[in-house]
Amino acid sequence: MAQxxxxxxxxxxxxxxxxEIKSKSNNLNQDDPYSQSSVIFQEVFDMEMLSQQSRDIIKLCPSIHTGGKASPTVPVELSIYKNDEERRMYKMPNIYSYIRLGLHIEENKEIYLEIIKNSSHSLSKYFYEKTFVSNKIEKExxxxxxxxxxxxDIQHFYPSIYTHSLPWVLVGKTxxxxxxxxxGKYYNQLDTLIQDCQYGETHGIPTGTMASRIVAEIFMCKIDSELSQYGYKRYVDDFELPYNDSKEQVEFYxxxxxxxxxxxxxIKKEKNIIDTYPFEVDNSSEYFFSYFSNLKGDESSxxxxxxxxxxxxxxxxxxxKGLKGAPKLVFKGLASAINKEEIPVNVINxxxxxxxxxxxxxxxxTGAxxxxxxxxxxxxxxxxxxxxxxxxxxKLIVKNVKRFTNLxxxxxxxxxxxxxxxxxxxxxxxSDLLLEIIKLEDDFSAVLAMELFYNNYRDxxxxxxxxxxxxxxxxxTWNEEYWLFKYQFFIKIETDNEFRKYWKDYLFTHKxxxxxxxxxxxxxxxxxxxDSYLLRNKQQQGKDSAIFQFFEILLDKGITFLK
Structure with a gap:
């Protein structure tokens, strides 16, 4: 399990x-149709500066390690496309809570790695170490x-995991x-830290980060240990059992x-499927990576x-027809064909x-x-x-921006x-539309709207x-909503001299x-x-001095989350 x-x-x-950005250093086939970029564009938002200085920050803020002490924070909730009828909610934790959870995972990695290693059923435990094709071969x-x-599969998997059930599955309910x-028990700390990521909520684990994915995988690998007598394969919460006798299927179910x-x-019963040999195989994704392979080099542009x-x-x-990943595969397939010189570099007019x-x-x-x-x-x-x-x-883009804002x-x-x-x-x-977006609960859109406004409407x-x-x-306080927007506003004052001048002029003129x-x-x-909340000193320390100290350190170090 070293990798x-x-x-x-x-x-x-x-x-x-x-x-949830896939590391380019991983030794994966770059044509893997199921390798994914993040929901959040990594060319717009990223955590590299924070990652590089994370150890120094922890040294300056040692109370971030505090055992099982609760420090609930409000996550950024995002409505994400699932299908034409449904949306799913992502919860992006306050970065303070996320780092506390990350430290816990790192400090207890030997326990968690052993749990993952012991599952012979899981295909998702490999994270990005195995390709879609490798998993497909193992399943076949x-x-x-x-x-x-x-x-x-399990109905509403992430939102249905009861945080108190994490200790139950890890060491038994008794x-x-x-x-x-x-x-002091690691499993109780995990329970508390997950709650802290979602302002004390005990139902569900926040969807959208690698830490949550690891916690969910640990949970399911422990479930695997209770079903070890069955020869199924599992990817996250999707189960597949091969069998010959219907009694085997009934017993497993x-x-x-x-x-x-x-x-x-x-179980999400409406998703139950029984397939008969020869089994249905979806090779439609291969279309995107072989379409141009038969082109002759002398064909006209x-x-x-x-x-x-x-x-x-x-x-x-x-x-x-149902291949949800088709739009992103268009770009990956074209890039593959150009890199392999199957089509010329000037083909895109x-x-x-x-x-x-x-x-x-x-x-x-698909913008990413x-x-x-x-x-x-x-x-x-x-x-x-x-x-x-x-x-x-x-005209079309503006119309869609307005529609997405209203919806x-x-x-x-x-x-x-x-x-x-x-x-x-x-x-x-x-400008009025950008101000309307800034007022939204969605910090990511609000931060981008602030930047677009400043870049275009200085007057x-x-x-x-x-x-x-x-x-x-x-x-x-830093525990409350809008933490990301608030932080990016204050860091812009600290790092952008021209913006700081506008800010000071506004305060002097109007306050x-x-x-x-x-x-x-x-x-x-x-x-x-x-009397203005544009001033950093209006942020109160609240009940948890560590989170206040944490964000003060980040601001003093000039760490930004926006490229």
Whole structure:
């Protein structure tokens, strides 16, 4: 299990794990259709600065280690696309709570690695160490000699895990209840830390980070140990049992339901499937990586581009038929073909660019793949051409931004804003719309809207500060909501001299009720009396001095989460 240890280090959990970004250092086949970028664009938000300085910060803030002491914080909740009928909620923990959880995982890694190692059923325990193809081969090997396979999964898996059931599954319900007040026990600490990530909530574990994924995998590997007599394979909460006798399937199903019931989990019965040999095989993803392999090198650019158009159109048909990953695979397949010199570097012209951009407009979560695609040095197109194409479709993009804002579709909204921010678009969204987005609960969209406003509407800067002041009045400690937006606002004051000047001018002009001279007004003693939540000193220490100290250290070190 040596290769898994990196997933249990604090640096990895922060740098790659908070936004669930796949490390490029992993030795994986880059054509793996199931390798994923983060929901949050890594070219817009990232945790590298924090990861690099995490050990120094912990030394300066040693109370972050405090055993089982509760310190609940409000997560950033994001509405994420699941399918056309359903949304799922991501909970991005306050980074203070996340680092505490990461430290716990690192400090107890030997216990947790042993649990994971002992599961012979899990395919998901490999995290990013095995490719989709490798897992597929292992699953097919497990099916050999069997006429039937039974598939099932757990209903609302992450939101249904009761945090108190973590100690139950780790050491047994009897022992867990006997020692439930012992905050020195690692399993009770885990229970508390998960609760802290979601403001004391005991139902569910926060979806969206690598730490949560590790906790969920540990949980399920312990479930595997209670089902060791059955020859199934599992990926997260999806089970597949090969069998020949229906009695085997019934016995497994009844046992699975009984064990899950002990932890307040239930099977999603409408997803139960029985397949008969020869089993259905979905090879549609292979289409994206072999489509251009038969092209002849002497074909004209016109014919190659015609084939690219057909490739994109067929991909969208796959999406309509249920292959949810088809839009992102369009970009990965094209990048693969260009890197393998199956198609020329100048194949992407403006009509194809428009077609690719339309995929992003209709499925904004693919924006990260578009950014990665056009960063490829082998692709003969520059950012000016992309910016011009975005401008060409400005009316449609603005319409969708307004729609996503009204529907509270967070993922779609911050994805489009991320593209506009990354490509440095000018005067794309009206100032009033950006101010409306800043008022939202979604910190990621609010941060990007603040940046876009500042970059495009300096002459309306007063409106920006008024809006932010009103928003921050609702959050007076670092445990509370808007922690990410609040932090990025304060760090911008610390690191952007021009922004700091605008901020000081605003305070002096609009908050100087005693009509003091500038030097007198900005005297530290006077600033403590100024009625504005744009001032960092308005953040109260609250019940937990460690979290206050933690964020003060981050601000003093100039650490930002925005590229």
């Amino acid at each position: 898994y240890r990196k997933y249990f280090t604090l640096e990895n959990l922060v740098k790659y794990g908070y936004f 090997t497990n099916r050999m000699g069997y006429r039937y396979i039974f598939k099932t 022992e867990a209840k006997r020692t439930r007040t012992d905050k 009844n046992c699975l339901q009984k064990i899950l019931g002990q932890y307040n989990l239930v 016109r014919l190659v581009r015609a084939k690219v158009h057909r490739y994109i159109e067929q991909a969208l048909i796959f999406q309509k 403006q009509p194809i660019l428009s077609k690719l951009l339309n995929i992003v407009i209709m499925t904004p979560s 793949y578009m950014i990665d695609f056009f960063k490829n040095k082998n692709i003969d197109i520059n950012e000016t051409e992309i910016n011009n194409n975005l401008t060409k479709h400005k 509270n579709y967070n993922q779609e909204l911050f994805s489009l804003l991320g593209i506009l921010y990354y490509y440095k678009t000018e005067n794309f969204l009206e 309306e800067i007063t409106s920006l500060f008024v809006c932010i002041d009103e928003k921050l009045e609702r959050t007076k 100087n009720e005693e009509d003091l001279e500038r030097a007198q007004f900005f005297n530290k003693k006077n600033l403590n009396k100024v």
